[in-house]
């Protein structure tokens with residue numbers, strides 16, 4: 686089938702200048718003889734118009750030139766639409782693209798898109814919110830919130846906010862409800878991961894796969910704050926298994942397990958982020974995996 690690409694450019698994502706990337710994309714796509722359109726994304730995150738366009742004009746590929754927040758909004762809007770997605774990662778974190786092995790350099794990411802080999806990627810719901818990468822409750826959500834209020838984006842601003850919040854961080858109380866049992870945890874944050882990382886290669890869930898039908902849950906339990914960075918480092922390298930969860934409780938600072946669904950009771954109303962974007966929190970989160978939600982071009 687003849688390919689037709691729609692490029693969606695987020696003008697505010699990350700810190701990279703978009704004009705040069707747009708020119709590169711136009712030049713290279715024309716050289717490939719592929720028909721394409723290019724348009725900016727919008728702040729509302731509504732892409733219903735695109736759904737209709739894909740069907741009416743037989744668009745084969747939607748390529749997102751942006752970060753995880755944009756990937757979230759676009760893929761959410763195009764559920765069950767017969768189209769494959771590409772990413773040219775120019776966001777601040779680019780967690781999903783990096784987890785999928787998509788190159789960071791626009792020219793290489795574009796070459797991958799032209800090769801056009803797509804594979805399914807899971808997503809998940811946190812109550813009624815759709816997430817495709819990594820969501821979290823607690824410390825990292827507070828960082829996401831403050832990051833969203835800053836005029837400059839990018840890794841530097843993100844790191845600056847993380848460090849500032851680290852010194853202010855306090856644990857929250859949660860009840861975790863799994864199929865067969867439940868337990869209480871006092872934790873700085875809980876990450877629910879489809880991708881293996883927060884972005885920028887900062888791995889949090891080393892075993893996470895984008896299409897294994899499982900969510901990786903990481904609980905950074907209350908501990909002496911001086912130990913927290915070391916505990917996270919161990920987590921990055923570690924190989925904890927689900928069956929070890931019960932053994933680990935009470936012994937380990939970081940709990941790590943995999944499950945397709947769980948409920949988290951948020952007893953102290955810790956803040957929530959969805960794919961790095963702050964969202965309204967709730968007293969209870971029902972979290973469930975959506976298997977093979979969209980097709981992503983990847984190596």
Ligand SMILES: Nc1ncnc2c1ncn2[C@@H]1O[C@H](COP(=O)(O)OP(=O)(O)OP(=O)(O)O)[C@@H](O)[C@H]1O
Pocket residue numbers: 695696697698699725726727728729730751752753754755756758775776777778779780838839884960961962
């Ligand atoms: N035209 C636009 N004007 C203003 N905001 C926009 C526009 N298009 C998209 N947005 C918003 O930009 C936000 C950030 O987008 P994106 O996730 O791509 O970048 P990022 O946050 O810098 O990267 P990452 O999520 O990888 O850390 C999203 O919340 C999205 O709603």
